[in-house]
Amino acid sequence: MNLEEYKGVYVFAQQVDNEISSIAFELLGKAKDLAKDLDTDVTAVLLGSGVKELADQLAEYGADKVIVVDDPELKDYRTEPYAHALSSVINQYKPEIMLVGATAIGRDLGPRVSARVATGLTADCTVLEIGDFPLQAVPGQEQLHNQLLMTRPAFGGNTIATIACPYNRPQMATVRAGVMQKIEPIKGAKANVEEYNPGFTPDNKYVEILDIVKSVAETVDIMDAKILVSGGRGVGSPENFKILEDLAEVLGGTVSCSRAVVDSGWKPKDLQVGQTGKTVRPNVYFAIGISGAIQHVAGMEESDIIVAINKDADAPIFDVADYGVVGDLNKIVPKLTEALKAEIAAAK
Amino acid sequence: MKIVVCVKQVPDTAGGVKFNPDGTLDRGAMLTIMNPDDKAGLEAALRLKDQYDAEVTVVTMGLPKAEEVLREAMAMGADKGVLVTDRVLGGADTWATSTTLAGAIRNLEYDLIITGRQAIDGDTAQVGPQISEHLDIPVISYAQDIKIEGDSVVVERQYEDRYHVVKAKMPCLITALSELNEPRYMTPGGIFDAYKQEITVWGRADLKDVDDANLGLKGSPTKIAKASDKVRKGAGEKVSLDPDESVSYIVDKLKVKHVI
Numbered sequence: 001m002n003l004e005e006y007k008g009v010y011v012f013a014q015q016v017d018n019e020i021s022s023i024a025f026e027l028l029g030k031a032k033d034l035a036k037d038l039d040t041d042v043t044a045v046l047l048g049s050g051v052k053e054l055a056d057q058l059a060e061y062g063a064d065k066v067i068v069v070d071d072p073e074l075k076d077y078r079t080e081p082y083a084h085a086l087s088s089v090i091n092q093y094k095p096e097i098m099l100v101g102a103t104a105i106g107r108d109l110g111p112r113v114s115a116r117v118a119t120g121l122t123a124d125c126t127v128l129e130i131g132d133f134p135l136q137a138v139p140g141q142e143q144l145h146n147q148l149l150m151t152r153p154a155f156g157g158n159t160i161a162t163i164a165c166p167y168n169r170p171q172m173a174t175v176r177a178g179v180m181q182k183i184e185p186i187k188g189a190k191a192n193v194e195e196y197n198p199g200f201t202p203d204n205k206y207v208e209i210l211d212i213v214k215s216v217a218e219t220v221d222i223m224d225a226k227i228l229v230s231g232g233r234g235v236g237s238p239e240n241f242k243i244l245e246d247l248a249e250v251l252g253g254t255v256s257c258s259r260a261v262v263d264s265g266w267k268p269k270d271l272q273v274g275q276t277g278k279t280v281r282p283n284v285y286f287a288i289g290i291s292g293a294i295q296h297v298a299g300m301e302e303s304d305i306i307v308a309i310n311k312d313a314d315a316p317i318f319d320v321a322d323y324g325v326v327g328d329l330n331k332i333v334p335k336l337t338e339a340l341k342a343e344i345a346a347a348k
Numbered sequence: 349m350k351i352v353v354c355v356k357q358v359p360d361t362a363g364g365v366k367f368n369p370d371g372t373l374d375r376g377a378m379l380t381i382m383n384p385d386d387k388a389g390l391e392a393a394l395r396l397k398d399q400y401d402a403e404v405t406v407v408t409m410g411l412p413k414a415e416e417v418l419r420e421a422m423a424m425g426a427d428k429g430v431l432v433t434d435r436v437l438g439g440a441d442t443w444a445t446s447t448t449l450a451g452a453i454r455n456l457e458y459d460l461i462i463t464g465r466q467a468i469d470g471d472t473a474q475v476g477p478q479i480s481e482h483l484d485i486p487v488i489s490y491a492q493d494i495k496i497e498g499d500s501v502v503v504e505r506q507y508e509d510r511y512h513v514v515k516a517k518m519p520c521l522i523t524a525l526s527e528l529n530e531p532r533y534m535t536p537g538g539i540f541d542a543y544k545q546e547i548t549v550w551g552r553a554d555l556k557d558v559d560d561a562n563l564g565l566k567g568s569p570t571k572i573a574k575a576s577d578k579v580r581k582g583a584g585e586k587v588s589l590d591p592d593e594s595v596s597y598i599v600d601k602l603k604v605k606h607v608i
Contacts (some may be wrong), residue, residue: 117479120569
């Protein structure tokens with residue numbers, strides 16, 4: 001493998017039902033940073049059936065080039081045709097970095113592709129940067145520059161590891177959704193599209209999809225929620241959770257709670273966050289009227305953004321909150337819901 | 349029908365985490381359990397055994413003490429256990445691990461291979477799909493239901509907002525979610541029998557069609573640059589404002605972070 005041949009930062013632009021997933025735009029945002037450090041450009045790889053017209057959206061979010069593999073075999077996600085398409089793109093175009101979302105699709109596609117093109121894959125990364133490997137020069141070992149350093153939590157968040165893939169290409173990573181920032185879209189950007197089709201020959205690995213069952217949005221598992229509005233004893237009564245539910249609804253989030261709330265019989269156990277409940281890692285966690293006992297914090301401190309509202313300025317929840325607001329939740333939460341409703345309406 | 353189930357002995361994350369000086373995990377120093385997703389995969393296999401009289405072989409790669417997890421699987425009802433252990437296999441990443449397990453499984457007959465979706469130590473979810481690639485068979489990840497129909501499996505494959513009902517001809521590899529079932533307990537008779545049975549132990553020489561260059565720490569394309577205990581996140585900002593200002597403060601922060 002001649003590593004020098006491999007150039008450019010590539011992003012797998014996931015789409016479902018011909019709608020590009022948010023993770024694709026997030027990855028493009030990160031890819032732009034990495035490409036700048038490497039003085040190279042960003043390519044999105046768009047796989048699907050009838051997806052070509054989506055390419056401009058990828059340009060708006062930072063793709064310098066879009067490789068489109070458009071084939072009826074790629075209509076709905078199946079491991080084999082997608083793995084074949086992406087591996088063929090990698091073998092043909094030789095990217096130095098290939099980023100994939102750590103979604104239910106990406107966490108299946110990524111490993112299959114990495115095994116096919118014989119390279120390493122680092123899962124569920126939360127930080128990506130360009131640097132040296134080894135980090136510090138070691139006598140007798142060549143220190144390589146311009147390496148992708150991939151940082152990820154392991155052991156349920158108890159440890160953090162930084163991984164490199166120094167001797168194989170592409171350097172592949174799956175990246176957690178909601179961690180990387182999209183760029184402000186460049187309105188009207190037109191994609192530089194390159195169409196490519198490696199040819200598809202169905203065999204026993206092309207599984208058959210008998211049915212697709214979309215879940216009706218009923219009770220969302222709080223572990224899957226991107227936004228959690230969590231209430232504690234400070235909410236005061238089961239009826240008063242209505243103001244949290246209203247806030248959650250505006251943000252497309254879900255209500256969860258602390259142990260005290262479950263023990264009081266206000267909410268069912270499956271909504272409980274904490275050591276004896278569930279460990280959650282949403283993009284945003286609102287801790288409302290929650291004091292923040294260590295057992296609760298253990299279940300939510302991995303959240304990307306923590307907003308706490310509590311009338312007790314000394315509540316331990318403020319020790320882990322990114323944004324702490326000391327005040328009366330009954331006065332703040334309903335106003336916050338209205339303000340967000342207005343903001344979201346204005347953005348549309 | 350013959351089923352191979354891959355299981356992993358994992359550190360109980362409640363017991364604390366220890367590292368070797370080279371940054372890899374010191375697995376010998378930690379308390380262990382059978383990885384929960386793997387246990388659900390084993391239970392799924394045992395249910396197929398109950399229904400179709402399938403033969404269930406459990407395979408693990410690890411230190412010699414990983415034999416414990418095979419005994420546990422056999423006490424639950426698995427028929428055979430294979431321990432793949434060798435010094436040269438240590439420090440493997442998912443590529444080298446899947447290469448090793450594929451090399452072991454090539455010695456076995458199988459219609460179905462079941463692995464857990466992911467292990468609670470690494471959380472990568474990569475080894476199952478990578479084994480399927482090395483063996484050139486279909487993979488269905490994230491299984492929430494498994495049924496047999498003639499020479500095929502019909503699996504409910506979970507996604508974030510839907511599931512696909514997927515049919516694949518066997519042989520096939522499936523990765524199991526913990527939600528698949530409630531694993532059975534070991535029975536006293538099962539425990540007794542499990543300790544009377546032989547466990548097959550394979551080393552490097554027993555692996556079929558694998559290159560030394562793809563094994564162990566040396567054969568791992570990914571290298572650990574740094575590993576550390578998580579640094580606890582410190583406190584952020586704290587403000588005391590009137591309700592309207594509090595609302596603007598939160599809205600601004602959510603805007604800056606692209607939440608809205």
